[in-house]
Amino acid sequence: MEILNYAFMQRSLLAAVLIGITAPAVGIYLVQRRQALMGDGIGHVAMTGVGLGFLLSWSPVWMAALVSVLGAVLMELIRWYGRTRGDIALAMLFYGGMAGGVMFINLAPTGSNAKLTSYLFGSLSTVSESDVTAICLLAAFVVLVTLGLRRQLFAVSQDEEFARVTGLPVRFLNLLTAVTAAVTVTVAMRVVGLLLVSALMVVPVAAAQALSRSFAATFAIAVAIGVTVTIGGTVTSYYQDVPPGATIVLLTIAAFIVLTALATPLARRRARPLAAARPAPDPAECAVPAGRGATGKADA
Numbered sequence: 001m002e003i004l005n006y007a008f009m010q011r012s013l014l015a016a017v018l019i020g021i022t023a024p025a026v027g028i029y030l031v032q033r034r035q036a037l038m039g040d041g042i043g044h045v046a047m048t049g050v051g052l053g054f055l056l057s058w059s060p061v062w063m064a065a066l067v068s069v070l071g072a073v074l075m076e077l078i079r080w081y082g083r084t085r086g087d088i089a090l091a092m093l094f095y096g097g098m099a100g101g102v103m104f105i106n107l108a109p110t111g112s113n114a115k116l117t118s119y120l121f122g123s124l125s126t127v128s129e130s131d132v133t134a135i136c137l138l139a140a141f142v143v144l145v146t147l148g149l150r151r152q153l154f155a156v157s158q159d160e161e162f163a164r165v166t167g168l169p170v171r172f173l174n175l176l177t178a179v180t181a182a183v184t185v186t187v188a189m190r191v192v193g194l195l196l197v198s199a200l201m202v203v204p205v206a207a208a209q210a211l212s213r214s215f216a217a218t219f220a221i222a223v224a225i226g227v228t229v230t231i232g233g234t235v236t237s238y239y240q241d242v243p244p245g246a247t248i249v250l251l252t253i254a255a256f257i258v259l260t261a262l263a264t265p266l267a268r269r270r271a272r273p274l275a276a277a278r279p280a281p282d283p284a285e286c287a288v289p290a291g292r293g294a295t296g297k298a299d300a
Contacts, residue, residue: 003238011132012124012191012244016234018139019188019200020227024208025146026184027201028219029177031209032157038075038178039198042185044094045071046194047101049186050119054108060119061134061186068182071097076178080171122193122245124237131190138187145180153177154215191234193245199252200226207256210263225255 003009030038049067053060071093078089105116118126146153155163156173164170181201188197208221233248240247 003235008125008127009234009238011127011129012234012238013231014132015127015135015187015191016230016248017227018135019191020230021223022139022142022146022184022187023192023197023200024204024222024226025219026142026177026181027205028208028215028222029146029153029157030181031202031205032154033177036202037198038072038181039185039201040195041075041090041094042068042072042182043189043194043197045097046182046185046189047116047119048097048104049101050116050189050194051101051104051108054110054115055104057110059130059134061131061190064119064189065134065138065183065186067097068186069179072178072182073175076175119189120193120195121243122189122191122196122248124191124234124244127190135187135190138183142180142184142187145176149173149176150219191230191244192248196245196249199249200230203249203252203256204229207252207259210256210260225252225259229255 004013027036027039030036046064046068048071049064050060052058052067053063056063074093075090078093101116152163152168152173153176155166155168156170156177160170160174163173184201185194185197188200192200204222204225205218207225208218211221212218229251230248233251234244236242236251237244237247
């Protein structure tokens with residue numbers, strides 16, 4: 001294939017595959033915890049890391065990973081201890097992260113808003129070999145956590161109180177989920193973009209849930225959707241010269257619409273055998289008239 005003759009497309013496709021695996025793998029736990037927009041908030045905080053990377057002449061990917069992890073931990077601490085004014089604190093954290101990113105990258109000698117845009121919405125041509133190395137290492141961490149601790153993370157996501165009673169370290173697992181989500185945002189920002197990565201973490205999971213109620217099946221289907229749309233969006237972006245992040249997200253939404261439409265008749269077909277297996281109601285002539293007891297006599 002012509003597309004594989006270019007080194008930058010080889011790097012972009014590898015990054016796309018890793019993003020397609022990691023984003024839904026973390027997103028399934030966020031959806032279960034009703035924290036679907038957590039990835040969006042972490043993306044805002046990661047902007048400060050990107051700006052600091054340019055300002056300090058260090059890798060923006062690794063700096064964004066560090067700042068994202070710190071931001072995710074702070075978000076989790078706010079969720080625990082700031083229940084009354086937690087929403088205000090989170091808003092300040094998110095918007096402060098965006099403002100910090102813009103400020104730092106403009107103060108950097110080699111920084112510009114154009115470079116920041118490639119991190120916000122993704123860019124194929126700017127994925128370097130060092131970015132791919134960082135993405136591979138971070139993606140390996142995400143896969144190890146989401147698969148190796150899937151039973152524990154699922155238990156905490158379903159019912160924290162029950163998980164605590166069974167002896168699971170609930171707070172540690174919550175922090176680990178937040179940190180893994182932060183790492184996933186960093187993995188995805190070079191291709192999908194910080195402002196769009198949350199959709200890739202949530203929408204494939206929602207589409208998979210329309211087809212299956214089993215956790216294992218939902219996990220597998222969501223990852224398959226993620227890999228398909230990221231590869232499809234990357235290839236489409238190359239041939240049509242359109243933004244990769246927006247293309248991937250639009251393909252993800254299209255997949256959700258199609259799978260949801262297919263799932264509706266499938267659910268009805270599954271419901272028919274269940275309805276047929278239910279015992280039939282008593283005939284009308286066998287019913288006891290209202291106001292009469294079991295003997296047929298009028299109640300006193």
